[in-house]
Amino acid sequence: MNNLENRANGGKSFTLTVLVVAVLVVLVAAFFASPWPDGLERVAERMGFLHLGRTGLGQTIRLAPPIPDYQFPGFRNGRLATIVAGFVGTLVVCIIGLGLGRLMSAKRKNHT
């Protein structure tokens, strides 16, 4: 039933649901994400090569990522900065993904 409804409206409610879930996950992450370092960082720390992470190409060419460390600039509240960063990132990834998806299926229509 649900399946048929979903397919009848072009799967829009399913798509929307996934997006809403993604947004909720961002909120959960902003409030509840563990502050502990993740696996690689922990290993790097224990094995003594963590400090190497500040060298390299990104620094050499002075790459300036606009939202470093998931803190959207201009927000004093760190949690809010994370939420905005997460929303922006989720939206950007969604749009790029959609664009690529369209690109990759449209060509198929022209394919014999």
Added chain:
Amino acid sequence: MEMGPRRPSVRENPGGIRGFLLMEAVKLHIPDGFLDTRTWVSLALVSGGSIACAARKVRVGLDERRVPLMGVASAFIFAAQMLNFPIVAGTSGHLLGGTLAAVLLGPWAGAVALTTVLVVQALVFQDGGLSALGANVFNMAVLGTMVIYYVYTGLARVMRGKVILAAGVTAWFSTVLAATAAAIELAFSGTSPLSMVLPAMAGIHALIGIGEAAITSVVLGMVYKVRPDLIYMPGYTSGEGGAHLEQP
């Protein structure tokens, strides 16, 4: 991320609250500086080639109903990678998402989806190095999604169609696989001896993999209930052409 007590990470710390806020998150996403030049250049070339191939393969295969999924699945994976969960005291993990992408989008579109996430993370959020992007794409999109798709289909066949279980096991394996590859790359670069970094990485990610397996199974279980047609099933030689779910 200002979410609680956190030790300073890799950047030279300006000190005080500004220093605290500037702390860089290092994730399974390898930062610049961990890998030596020949390693990251090789991986960049291999990844570039692999993803280009994947993109070409998708061009003939991605069916219409999966186009929105390319957007929202990537969005979900991006969001979920922000959600670190505690593993053992002092260590956390987060979703990789390769198995999710592979089972919902197939190996090629799934790899492109993961790559999208990784590129945005590196360029916009400084999560993962620029030179290391090739390595991260290789570990997570090539190994963690493309190769893992075939692990999944193989397992699903062996398990006689129990796709959710197969996906869960595959998800665990994907985490360990990606971590093992990272360890080998670090050893190749002379950053850390293999005898030390491999057990450390594999060990911790064997635990993180449990989280990956749990999340992946739960999410796919829910998708299965609502849209089973979106789950890739083994048993079709045409594979990526849009499989229909057979009843297990």
